[in-house]
Amino acid sequence: MKSNSVRSHYNNDVETRAGNAYEFDRWHKDPVSQAGYDMTKIGIKRSLKGLDSKNCFELGPGAGTWTKVLCAEFPSIHIDAFDISSHMLKMAKENIENCDVSFIEGDFDSYDGDEGVYDLFFSSRVFEYLPNQKKALGIIAKILSPGGEGIISTKFPRGDISSDLHKGRIHPKVFKKLLKNTELDVVSICPLTVTVPFFKSSKLNKLAFFLLAQIPFSFVHSLFCESYIIRFKKL
Numbered sequence: 001m002k003s004n005s006v007r008s009h010y011n012n013d014v015e016t017r018a019g020n021a022y023e024f025d026r027w028h029k030d031p032v033s034q035a036g037y038d039m040t041k042i043g044i045k046r047s048l049k050g051l052d053s054k055n056c057f058e059l060g061p062g063a064g065t066w067t068k069v070l071c072a073e074f075p076s077i078h079i080d081a082f083d084i085s086s087h088m089l090k091m092a093k094e095n096i097e098n099c100d101v102s103f104i105e106g107d108f109d110s111y112d113g114d115e116g117v118y119d120l121f122f123s124s125r126v127f128e129y130l131p132n133q134k135k136a137l138g139i140i141a142k143i144l145s146p147g148g149e150g151i152i153s154t155k156f157p158r159g160d161i162s163s164d165l166h167k168g169r170i171h172p173k174v175f176k177k178l179l180k181n182t183e184l185d186v187v188s189i190c191p192l193t194v195t196v197p198f199f200k201s202s203k204l205n206k207l208a209f210f211l212l213a214q215i216p217f218s219f220v221h222s223l224f225c226e227s228y229i230i231r232f233k234k235l
């Protein structure tokens with residue numbers, strides 16, 4: 001997706017649709033959205049296990065929903081929260097308290113960060129927007145210090161594409177292939193948000209989430225997975 005269209009969507013369309021209530025509209029407006037929030041929070045916290053980040057780059061914090069979780073997990077963390085949308089950054093600033101966060105407006109597609117600065121790269125539901133995902137992984141490898149880790153959640157390519165914005169959805173196998181020629185090594189890939197088709201039931205979705213977490217990633221997951229989370233390490 002071209003960066004200008006993404007910027008315009010998050011600065012204009014999102015503001016028109018939800019005003020300053022993006023976070024509520026996205027994650028809490030009904031039981032199904034709330035279940036998605038609960039699954040994502042559990043999945044992110046599981047993926048962060050064993051880490052103690054002091055300096056994190058967060059790509060696309062949006063309204064700061066998961067920035068707050070990072071701050072709660074790592075009390076002495078500094079986060080550079082980097083987003084293409086001034087509207088989203090404004091909401092994040094209003095939403096985040098008692099945390100050392102620098103808010104940076106920019107397009108990751110034309111970002112050329114300093115080498116080896118961060119011990120954690122984090123991004124939730126942004127990777128599918130990036131026009132050049134291979135290049136993005138190169139930059140992520142560059143800005144991570146050796147031994148630093150990355151956590152990315154992204155949409156699973158299930159069903160029809162609902163919007164042009166999500167054309168960059170890739171299967172975990174494709175993600176793994178993209179990582180092959182970088183200095184980044186996969187640590188784990190797990191389902192994140194799970195929806196049972198047709199029912200729109202938060203209870204069924206949560207049950208499927210619980211059951212699918214018990215077995216290795218497989219064809220079965222493709223039927224229910226709406227998003228997944230990948231953790232990787234810089235060599």
Ligand SMILES: C[S@@+](CC[C@H](N)C(=O)[O-])C[C@H]1O[C@@H](n2cnc3c(N)ncnc32)[C@H](O)[C@@H]1O
Nearest residue numbers: 010060061062083084085088107108124126129
């Ligand atoms: C779907 S929202 C996700 C927000 C938040 N991470 C969450 O999970 O609720 C995508 C965010 O990524 C940002 N974004 C998309 N493409 C970007 C790019 N090329 N550079 C920086 N930020 C980008 C958007 O402005 C938006 O805030």
